[in-house]
Amino acid sequence: MISVEEALERILGFVDVLQDEEKPIMDCLGQVLAEDVCAPFDVPPHDNSAMDGYAVQFASTIGASVENPKVLRIIDEVAAGRVPAVTVEAGTAVRIMTGALIPKGADAVVPFELTDEADRAHAGRQEKQIGVRCSVGVGANVRYSGEDIKRGELVMQRGKLLRPAAIGVLASLGKTRAVVTRRPVVGILATGDELLDISQPLLSGKIYNSNSYSLACQVRSCGGVPKLLGVAPDRAEQLSAALRYGLDCDMLITSGGVSLGDYDVVKEVLAAEGDVSFWTVHMKPGKPIAFGTFKRENGRRVPHLGLPGNPVSSMVTFEIFARPALHKMMGIVDFSRRYVTAIMEGSIKNTDGRRVFARVLVNKKGNQYFARLTGSQGSGILTSMLEADGLAVIPETVAAISSGDSVEVMMLDWNEAYGF
Numbered sequence: 280m281i282s283v284e285e286a287l288e289r290i291l292g293f294v295d296v297l298q299d300e301e302k303p304i305m306d307c308l309g310q311v312l313a314e315d316v317c318a319p320f321d322v323p324p325h326d327n328s329a330m331d332g333y334a335v336q337f338a339s340t341i342g343a344s345v346e347n348p349k350v351l352r353i354i355d356e357v358a359a360g361r362v363p364a365v366t367v368e369a370g371t372a373v374r375i376m377t378g379a380l381i382p383k384g385a386d387a388v389v390p391f392e393l394t395d396e397a398d399r400a401h402a403g404r405q406e407k408q409i410g411v412r413c414s415v416g417v418g419a420n421v422r423y424s425g426e427d428i429k430r431g432e433l434v435m436q437r438g439k440l441l442r443p444a445a446i447g448v449l450a451s452l453g454k455t456r457a458v459v460t461r462r463p464v465v466g467i468l469a470t471g472d473e474l475l476d477i478s479q480p481l482l483s484g485k486i487y488n489s490n491s492y493s494l495a496c497q498v499r500s501c502g503g504v505p506k507l508l509g510v511a512p513d514r515a516e517q518l519s520a521a522l523r524y525g526l527d528c529d530m531l532i533t534s535g536g537v538s539l540g541d542y543d544v545v546k547e548v549l550a551a552e553g554d555v556s557f558w559t560v561h562m563k564p565g566k567p568i569a570f571g572t573f574k575r576e577n578g579r580r581v582p583h584l585g586l587p588g589n590p591v592s593s594m595v596t597f598e599i600f601a602r603p604a605l606h607k608m609m610g611i612v613d614f615s616r617r618y619v620t621a622i623m624e625g626s627i628k629n630t631d632g633r634r635v636f637a638r639v640l641v642n643k644k645g646n647q648y649f650a651r652l653t654g655s656q657g658s659g660i661l662t663s664m665l666e667a668d669g670l671a672v673i674p675e676t677v678a679a680i681s682s683g684d685s686v687e688v689m690m691l692d693w694n695e696a697y698g699f
Contacts, residue, residue: 311610321425334385348410388420460610464523535588589658621648638667
């Protein structure tokens with residue numbers, strides 16, 4: 280039996296970053312940029328107004344107040360997207376909308392609310408004048424060319440994880456496509472004579488295959504592409520045939536067939552068609568795990584992670600081992616989950632000296648986090664994962680956590696708005 284750290288190190292030591300691909304930017308969310316991006320032009324490309332108001336020369340507003348407004352002559356109106364045809368001079372103003380180009384001669388924008396425009400409109404006065412009720416400085420409410428990005432500037436480096444703002448920046452540069460590290464395709468196969476596909480009627484002695492769907496969603500949530508391979512019975516020949524359909528994937532994940540039972544045949548198939556790195560890990564849930572590779576005809580080896588069949592064990596071991604591996608394949612450098620220190624509400628026992636990952640619900644009260652178990656912690660109680668937003672980690676050397684003790688929690692969901 281090996282430690283969690285050694286198991287993860289072996290897996291990460293085998294998998295590599297995948298190849299690059301070029302695709303539309305709208306399809307790149309959550310992927311890693313595989314090239315440097317430099318700006319082909321300034322952003323914004325022209326000086327423009329940050330407010331709806333009047334483009335003026337700041338000197339024309341000196342001394343203006345509510346009691347003594349400076350009256351300026353309106354010589355034009357310019358909307359966003361239109362090129363101004365006039366030049367602002369002393370004593371003149373151009374009515375301007377947000378984002379519109381600053382006219383020549385203007386060096387400031389006075390917002391509508393700092394003028395008497397509303398009063399003039401209410402009085403029905405349509406003359407081409409406006410009263411400015413405060414003085415403004417040079418550059419007031421002006422967005423300058425290149426204020427955000429300068430032409431030739433390195434905007435994003437290779438290795439940048441593309442979140443929504445990054446996609447927006449690419450769009451602001453006129454980029455319709457980007458070069459990114461491709462997403463890993465993950466073949467998912469459930470094993471066991473007792474399993475039925477969810478489209479089949481439930482029969483005596485049978486259960487529905489939930490693992491494949493949980494695992495597929497976990498793959499998708501961390502950026503991979505799941506490929507469901509169905510259900511294979513507990514017979515080596517049929518399991519081997521089913522796995523061959525997944526040999527074009529970047530990783531194979533099976534659930535079930537890795538314990539010590541007579542019908543757990545994943546190890547047998549691995550030994551015949553690939554190799555095995557380890558079988559058991561010092562953790563709970565999720566002690567029986569297999570990692571190895573399947574050989575393809577071209578000599579390429581496909582990494583295989585054999586997860587336990589119990590649904591909670593399957594999901595927890597995916598989180599600890601598969602998620603970091605898939606993120607490494609995607610080129611993501613920092614794939615660690617956030618941890619918080621929480622006060623335990625209730626107790627957790629560690630009966631056999633393994634590292635325990637207990638499903639907990641975390642709440643924040645003031646600046647302190649609190650955690651409580653989501654219910655029964657049996658490895659077959661899938662509903663214990665239903666409300667869990669974290670895994671309380673109990674070290675191998677700790678026999679129990681009592682109510683009021685501090686515990687480290689690996690967060691599965693992190694809500695930035697609430698701090699967890």
